[in-house]
Amino acid sequence: MSDALVRKYGETRLPRYTSYPTAPAFAPSVGPDDYASGLREAASFGPVSIYLHVPFCRSMCWYCGCHTTITRQDAPILEYLDVLMKEIDLVSATAGTKLSAKNVHFGGGTPTIMASHEFAVLMQKLKTAFNFVSDASIAVEIDPRTLTSEMIIALGENGVNRASLGVxxxxxxxxKAINRVQTFDQTKAAVEGLRGHGVTSTNFDLIYGLPFQTVNSCIETVRTAIELRPQRFAVFGYAHVPAFKKHQRLINETTLPDATERYEQAEAIAEELAVAGYARIGLDHFALPNDELAVAVESGTLHRNFQGYTTDDCDTLIGLGASAIGRLHSGYYQNHIAIGRYAEMVAADILPTAKGYALTNEDKLRAAVIERLMCDFEADIGNLSLDSGYEPHFLLERNERLEGLVSDGVASVEGYKVIVNRNSRFMVRAVASAFDAYIGALGRTHSKVA
Incomplete structure (x- = not known):
């Protein structure tokens, strides 16, 4: 890709499109009653996925964009877990039936900050409230610096089969510049311990665009990481938004790479992983050829949700915990971010929904187009619009953003099929944004494209 295009689109801040519409479109007019109505219909749409948010860490990583709280004490965590288990009961009772669970994901924060026996109790609560399918996927995000041997054992004993490790x-x-000092030996011990207790799939998170980062340091990180042969990598560009995340002000902006350097870092990581035998999955994931993500790419069944690229095909996502976002057939529902307010509502037996979004048929069509672009780098709007009630030309005519991308050689249109050109795939978010009806209208800062 030319430097001119990298500069033109790379500095543009756009959503990662892990949902559509994205969270800035959510409004408080959609609340607990709407979520309750959706939950009562959830069983008719098949098995569900569950996301549990644990918003606590022992220290703050300065690059972090997550909703988390720093605590040195265990009491706030224990109090939060009590509320979380009450919310599980509340959601189950509202649904009116025991929903089947196909996927469970623990995110944070640092989910493994809780004690091992607390994790076991929480898993038992979930299995009481939901019917787990026999081959349910259970994934946990892990900070190797604080992972204990007791927690490793508990993860294995409670059916966890996927682990995502922050590297x-x-x-x-x-x-040092991001306040996250983590040795290779800490990471190695975590991986070997997890594999020794049945956690068969591991993912490493890598970030480019960090302070003092160079192409060479990115390459060295990849070469070090592949010594442990994780099944997957997720590679993200650092999103510097100090107006929203005040701790990011501790990062010296003059040490951050520019758009061209970020692009070069991302491509260097991708090339190094390809040499090591990892298949590129969509924009920013990589997997060994026998991993189910790579298989999904070949079969055209790859999906994208709040955890990134996935094989999760459930129509329903139950979000549990402060700030957690759920997706039902009717729309999106987000819990209160403030832990205190979240706890107050659960204590009052009220679903802690703070805001949401009711999906229209047009939203669902746009979401389908954006997902296929993000997953396949192309979208056949003719096929996707068949049952939408809209003619396929509806999204193509007078689409100035798309016309500009086509003019610049980033994308092409063949009939009703939109294709991200191979040498421009790094800009897939820019192409996806051409079908985002809200882009530029919500006053929210997103991460840079490059």
């Missing part, structure tokens, strides 16, 4: 960078200079 970000192995460069000591970068680690």
């Amino acid at each position: 970000q960078s192995f460069d000591p200079l970068v680690q």
Whole structure:
């Protein structure tokens, strides 16, 4: 890709499109009653996925964009877990039936910050409230620096089969600049312990665009990481939004790479992973050829949700915990971000929904187009619009954003099929944004394209 295009589109801030519409479109006019209505219909749409948010860490990583709270004490965590289990009961009772669960994902924060026996109790609560299918996928996000041997055992004993480990960078200079010092030995011990207790699939999160990061340091991080042969990598560009995440002000902006450097770092990581035998999955994931993500790419069944690229095909996502977002057939529902307010509502036996979005047929069509672009780098709007009630030309005519991308050689249109050109796939979010009816209208800062 030319430097001119990287500069033109790389500095543009756009959503990652893990949902459509994206969270800034959510409004408080959609609340607990709407969520309750959707839950009562959830059983008719098949098995569900469950996301549990644990918003606590022992220290703050300065690059972090998540909703989390720093605590040195266990009491706030224990109080929160009590509320979380009450919310599980509340959601189950509202649904009116025991929903089948196909996927469970623990995110944060640091989910493994809780004690091992607390995790076991929480898993038992979930299995009491939901019917787990026999081959349910259970995934946990892990900070290797604080993972204990007792927690490793508990994860294995409670059916966890996927673990996502934060690595970000192995460069000591970068680690110091982001307040996350993590040795290779800590990461290795976590991986070996998990595999020894039945957690068969591991994913490493890497970040480019960090302070003091260079192409060479990115390559060295990848070469070090692949010594442990994780099944997957997720590679994200650092989103510097200090207006929203005040701790990011601790990062010296003059040490951050520009758009061209970020693009070069991302491509260097991708090339190094390809040499090591990893298949590229969509925009920013990589997997070994026998991993189910790679298989899904070949079969055209790859999906994208709040955890990134996935094989999760459930229509329903139950979001549990403060700030958690759920998706039902009717729309999106987000819990209160403030832990205190979240706890107050659950204590009053009220679903802690703070805001949401009721999906229209047009939203669902646009969401389908955006998902296929993000997953396949192309979208056949003719096929996707068949049952939508809209003619396929509806999204193509007078689409100035798309016309500009086509003019620049980033995308092409063949009939009703939109294709992200191979040498421009890094800009897939820009192409997806051409079908986003809200882009530029919500006053929200997103991450840079490059």
